[in-house]
Amino acid sequence: MTFPNGFLWGASTAAHQVEGNNVSSDWWLREHGHAPSPSPIESPSGDAADSYHRYPEDMRMLADAGLTSYRFSIEWARIEPEKGCVSLAQLDHYRRMVDTARDLGLTPMVTLHHFTNPAWFAREVGWHSPRAVDLFGRFTETALPVLTDVELVCTINEPNMVAIMANSEERDAFLSGGLPSGHPVVTENLIGAHRVSSSILRSAGKQAGWSVATQAYQAEPGFEGAAAEHGRSREDVFLDAAAGDDWIGIQAYTRTKIGADGPVPIPAGAERTLTGWEYYPGALEFGIRRSWERNGVPVYVTENGIATADDARRIDYTAGALEGVERALADGIDVRGYLHWSALDNYEWGSFRPTFGLIGWDPETFERSPKPSLAWLGGVARRNALR
């Protein structure tokens, strides 16, 4: 089968994970021991992939391969490094990124918030405070000049993971495998911020949505109720909040089976990726269907991929995930694009070891080397068909 006309084929990144030297953000403070961290930090982000300077080359590689879209985030901590102090030069920087994408024929999808916060925001406000809602609305307005002729804007990346991480009292549970539940106040503020931001974006003629991490919560026989309960604060609240949005971003990597004691450990023989997650390409179809059932909103796959040193497994995984997208489309689900995670190997929140990239790079020189999976996905894009 072919994919619908105009289906977007792309790759995603997040500013903090590829730019380097995002020194005014809360993550930078954590990486250097100046703030508590929800997960262990193996190495700081440092220069990351230096995509702050090398983005034209990165985007060109995607476009040359045949991709038609690039999702990236703009960094609030650069644009507003101190409260109320806006850097016009940084706005210009992101504006140039949008222009570069357009010049290369890549439809830009811009994320306003991808996990990192300005250090001042984390210190003085935080997502536990209802003041976060207005401040994020104000940041959305500040960012509008970057977004001229950008249609697709993602307000907040994985708000469910932000709410889960905020439940720091359950940090030990997180480290031992199962995800804590979403923090209720943080959840409410994130939904409020999404609403305020979306309405500003809509008034400016944009299509607004947010991207949700789906975990394919699958019930062991007899534990359907437990699985539903498990998914509620961790996922469903956020899928439900997307009802009425222009679109939703679905992000999927692996599954979680739920049994008598909650999440069931991954069986010893199962294939695991470099993040330790079970190799399970079916996660994407599961996430798309769950979202569609709950909110009926058009779907963009905003992240899907695999951390591996074996690029052939990346191709297999992605092909498997795309077969699921084909089945979803055949059933009438309105899926409008597939943006792979990730364009580049990157800083995976504490470590550079899990390599998700279609493009690798030399840690000394930053020289890029596209992997076979980039050419493969570009071929899919050019055919607008998996095979």
Ligand code: FCB
């Ligand atoms: C998602 C994040 C993204 C990346 C992938 C592997 O949770 O949105 O930044 O870390 O996982």
